[in-house]
Amino acid sequence: MRASPLRPWCRALAVLALSLAGCYGQASLSPQDGTPGGDDDPPVQQDGSLDCDTDAVPQSVTLQGIAEDFAQTVHPAMLRETSGCISCHATTTGRLFKVSTDGKETFYAARAAGFMKPESGSLLSRLATTDEAVRMPRGQPTWSKEEIATVARLTCQLAAVESRQPESKPDEEFPLALLQPYTGPSVATYDNSFIGFEQLKGKVKSIFNDAWVRNGEDRFAQNVGLFGGVDYKDHFVEARAASADFFLGLDDLSRDVCLVAATNKTGPFAGLDLAQPLVDVPAPTSKQYEMELAVRADAASIPAGTQIIASTGQKSGTTGWDLYTTGSLATAQPHPFATSNTYRFTVKAKGDLCGPDLPHMQLKVDGVVVKEWDVSNNTAYADFVYTQVVAAGGHVLSVHFTNDYNESGVCDRNLHVDALNVYGPTEASTGTQRADAAKAKVDTLYRRMLYRAATAQERDNGYALVKDLNDIEANLPKAWSGLCEGLLRAPDFLFTLPPSYEALSGKERDRLLLVKLAMDLTGRPPTAAEFTALESGTKSWEDMVDAYLESPDFKTYYFQRMRVRTESEGTPDTDEPARLWTHLVSEGKPFQELLTGDYSVDDTYKQVERTPEHGKTGVLTMKGFIKNKPGLPHYNYAARVMTDFMGALYEVPSEVFDMRGAATAASTVDPTSICFACHQTLTPLAHQRLRWDDEGNYRTSDVEGKPLDDSDRGLVGIYAYKGQGMEAFATQAVKKEAFVRRTLNAQFALFFGREMRHTMDERTVYKRLWDVSQESHGNLKAVLKSIATSPEYLRR
Template identity: 65%
Template sequence: MLVVALAMSAVGCYGEASLEVPSIGGVPNYDDENPPPLPVDPTGALSCQLASVPQTVSLATIAADFGRQVYPAMVRQDSGCISCHATTSGRQFKVSQEPTETFYAARAAGFLTTQPGSLVSRLVSTDESVRMPRNQPSWSAKEIAAMASLTCQLAAVEARSPQTPPDEEFPPALLQPYTGPAVVTYDNPFLSYVQLKGKVKQVFNDDWVRGGVDKFAQTVGLFGGVDYVQYFVEARVASPDFLLGMDALAPDVCLQAARNKTGPFAGLDTSAPIIDTPPAATRQYEAETATDLTATTGALTSTGWNLYTNGQLTTTTPYNFPVTGTYNLTVRAYGSQCGPDLPAMEIRVDGTVVKSFAVSATAYADHVHTMTVPAGTHTVSAAFTNDFNMSGTCDRNLYVDWVKVNGPTEPSTGTTRTDAAKAKVDTLFRRMVYRPSTPQEKTDGYALVKDLANYEADLPKAWSGLCEGIMRSPDFLFTLPPSYESRTGGEKDRLLLVKLAQDLVGRPPNATELADFDAGRKSWEQMVDGYLASVDFRTYYFHKMRVRTESEGTADTDEPARLWTYLATTGTPFQDLLTGDYSVSTDFAKVSRPSEHGKTGVLTMKGFLQNKPGLPHYNYAARVMTDFMGSIFEIPSEVFDMRGAATAASTVDPTSLCFSCHQTLTPLSHQRLRWADDGTYRTTDEQGRPIDDSDRGLVGAYAFKGQGMSAFAQKAVLKESFARRTLNAQYILFFGREMRHTQDERVMYKRLWDVAQADNGNLKAVLKTIALSPEYTHR
């Protein structure tokens, strides 16, 4: 146990005639470099003369003195507290950037009392496992005396004016405006596994079951979901695996919808041509112009090109056929006959023969071939294929004047097809991300479909490609479409409604909800009320609480989540989370439970007790304090080394390292003793002896004194930390994180605190307050 740093011997400390510990009284001289020895007894308790503290001393003056006399020592790098108790640490007590806030936090945490375990007792302890600052030089006598004096002054003020215990009131420091650095974060969570399933179902009317196989269930790990078989912890952020899952999901659901004209493609003809037929155009390539036609053989003549051996003339630059259609390919040519046959000429497209002609030897003539050419760039050639000569008699040659392309020959459609296709692009955006496309998105989306159709002549598949791109866009994958920032008016409100629905019911709004909201038939508040009253909300909230309570998917392990859900859907005080004397059935009805549970809420539910052993390892007590009181425990390496051989007796021994650090966990572990690790109730221990499940008076400053878990629960629900932890469970639904209650969101915290106080712990009222808040609605 704690002992004083300054030896309390009779000689030299407190006089030769007495072993009594003197008291601190009045207000000391903070400038005294050699103050009298501290009146701390061997247990670490501080002795104070409360009556001698002047009436002028108040909480405000103590907080001010704390900031001047103690806080500088806390935040210095050497021998300070900041290295272990920074705001980013997992410690119960954190040293913030503001001295007054730090004072009130230490007071609320019980570290400014005269009891053992206080800051004073830790500053003077000679036990290195307990002494503060750990593994650093001790504070000076002057600094410790100031800490002790402020502790006694605080005890006097609290004794004169009994008030709500500091750990049960709203933190006074948080009533002041936040003056710290601006918090710059992108508060927009990725879709969770359940929200993604809900969005695919809502947008595509597709549950992604193929051949009787649930593909979502197969890829639950990729999307960071839980299935209570292999995966029990929901991912908090998107991972690269999420995008791998999208690579499987998007092509499948998009192509099926595009081919079947369902989901976002309902009523859209995905096979209709998307490229307009332009007016017919003509391009004539002159044989004598090298930039027009390139020859593989022959020579220039006065009227064209002489192919005097087998070869061809090819368009130097491929011709861009603007649309798949009918074109006239014309070659003006004549031949010089030799032998029995006329010169043979082929018209070729991209090197493939499309028409052969026998060319007359009389004069130039047009040789026309009409054919369908697919859209895109293609080369056109005129080839001579039957060269022949008789020495000294004749020579068969082919003469080409020009090659001409004309078309398309179909009637022009103007911009009808392009406009219709771009309208489909806009429709997909409206149905998939709940907003119109921008002009650039419309242009780019149309270009993508054209490019994909050119790559593979399958228009539904090309439209599916655009759908896949939209599914991978931030507006689809974030709960609040990022384009919200650039929208105004009704479009902006609609995108916020998308987030609200996903946050409360795990899916986007349906067509009826959107229509009612867009038309003004329902206000934002009415939409919130509707969602909170829906079965979809109960289902989604239950899922989130199953994750929070680490359910294993069984009826027993679901019981805590059912209680959470009952409270949120009925408006029953959230204090019943720990003090309810009932259970909730699988159909979410309130049911009685055996009397031995008393008013203990989830604390004695079998599904909560299981997998949380009691002594000697403190798992249960630590989880209770973490889950419901917001405490985080850091276990040093030396504790890990000793846990394997630990016994219940060794961990509760007042001289042990465990006890010195866990003065909350030890009495709480005793209060739980009537409940075995498997969740069954017992009245005797393993040796048949009656169980003492009181806190046993082990820790004077223990805030939850009494018999059994009911005593703990009755006091725990009064604590500010319990209220904050419970409010945060609601806040996370909307923001994907806990409140920055000590920083820029302290106003939000006070608002939720007030609502909870005024509405008797009604979680539905808390949820509604968040949904209507300017922080959530960006107003």
């Protein structure tokens, strides 16, 4: 059997191959390899086509053998620094053809992508062409004839093997390379569980019962840009990152909702008495300052440990201090008051009487007079007692003599002070009950806002914060609001999976994982009943997953996620694709109907008929999907279809931008065009959409009234979606591994905030989800449940 008639130049290739025998081992060519030969023409035509005598390929040649041969003979050339491929086609690039460090994996990827076919657009054609505009490796020396011949031989061998084993097409099966264990370097990337805009709204609504609407204004809507949300008016691209803008918005949110809740005793403060004192009354203590131990302020030196400083006077005999002129006795250091409370001050004093007035004594706290006495006793010390409320902290205490008087030779008015005693607090001791009660409130806020108990250190820190805030401004609700603001900024609040999860175990760990599950599937935290159901054992984890997937909240949240996924503009037309996604997952229909559904979905998520011209095209011919995605010659529609549903990424160099304005469909499929590499897929697809204009309206003729040819026109031999119209594309695209992977990734991202590392350490995850999707006939709920019950999601 021959793939196509022999051409004269094919024999030359065989002759060339024979001359290489012994240099490349199995990579050498021979007539038995099935590669045709010729006399004078080059072995590969300009368009990359190649005649292969598939009957001549031995039956012993297998797909596995070809992969191993490719890995040994072709792949090393791809990895070399000069004239290699990996510098431009590494797995981290957006190229259609990717080269990994594993040879067999690269072969299977090239095969699945259609680059190992004996047709135009193949790897072989890019290596063999003499046109520098499209030759690969670009800007590097060409591969040797021997190396190109090796690629040609393997291409023909592969054509023979595939013709003998008419199984599924390689781009419609699970990638064989990914069945091998991952042996690459460890992966250091992380899940992105940072809270999204809709999840933030759901969490605030659940915890505070507050939609953050003030005076009729939706404050979430006003701050949507700061929070990285989408409003389909001014903001269309979602951002999920801890940006500076996000925290600016969080500042406003936390101050407002926390203070309202604390003032009204709602949300996390419901049932809490925030007016209760924070500081306990300690057991009373007594401190006696003996004045005879005073040291004059004007002394040459003041010994360490001095407790009283005298401005004037001298020691009064054996006890006390004689203020023989106007002056004071003050504590050298502020006296420490353990708590704001009532204290009793006792000044033991006597006076030397002289003149019409009695000696006048003042008691001051921090220089402020709090009590005054006239001292009438002149023979023995008496107690002068005063009770005063003093704020907690250190305060300087002082006793003053203010009215010195002297009659020469007759009398001298003085004040003698023996001691100052400070006693208190005078109220009954409360032990630690006030602090304990406050710390219990701290724990309650942690449980209600972060869904876990506070650690001992967190209780202490939270209590200290509230106490300090109240000391700054005596407003207990406002102080408690400050703690609430701090918890709103805590990582455990801002991530769907609280980071403290890693330090917990048992039911506490399960509780936080349930928070993530509810946030991932419904955009809100679990209710009290849902927590109880799991913790009591009434429902298993699988039961909780099922319950969430069947809940109205799931449908609402999933629709919002798909609006972002399909880049809706918030109109009924642009919401239609998201409604179809939501209908498919809610009804358990095959996800392939995303592209092949012959119906639409109304705003109640019910299936409705579409006019016959749509055929089996799903979202592809929905007005809201087509709009703003121009077709020829700009290819936005085709590129978006291939990116959104087939996972293709395109790197558009500056020279392409420069030429796009004057580009035509014919020029982009010219093998010598710079556009050919990408447009071998995009141009046929753009032609297949021709019956739908850029506004999504159906038409049967062009602007000149000529009938439209909406076939792929046979422009590209390796085009995988040949046929008439968008239905031909859709019905073939849904069979492709790329479409399945892209759709599975859209579900995976709901839980992990990123796509699968399907070619790396998560290839087993991909295989599991592939199998589930095949076994369930494309039921997305089954896929979602598989992810939510997987070891990776459960961190086991």
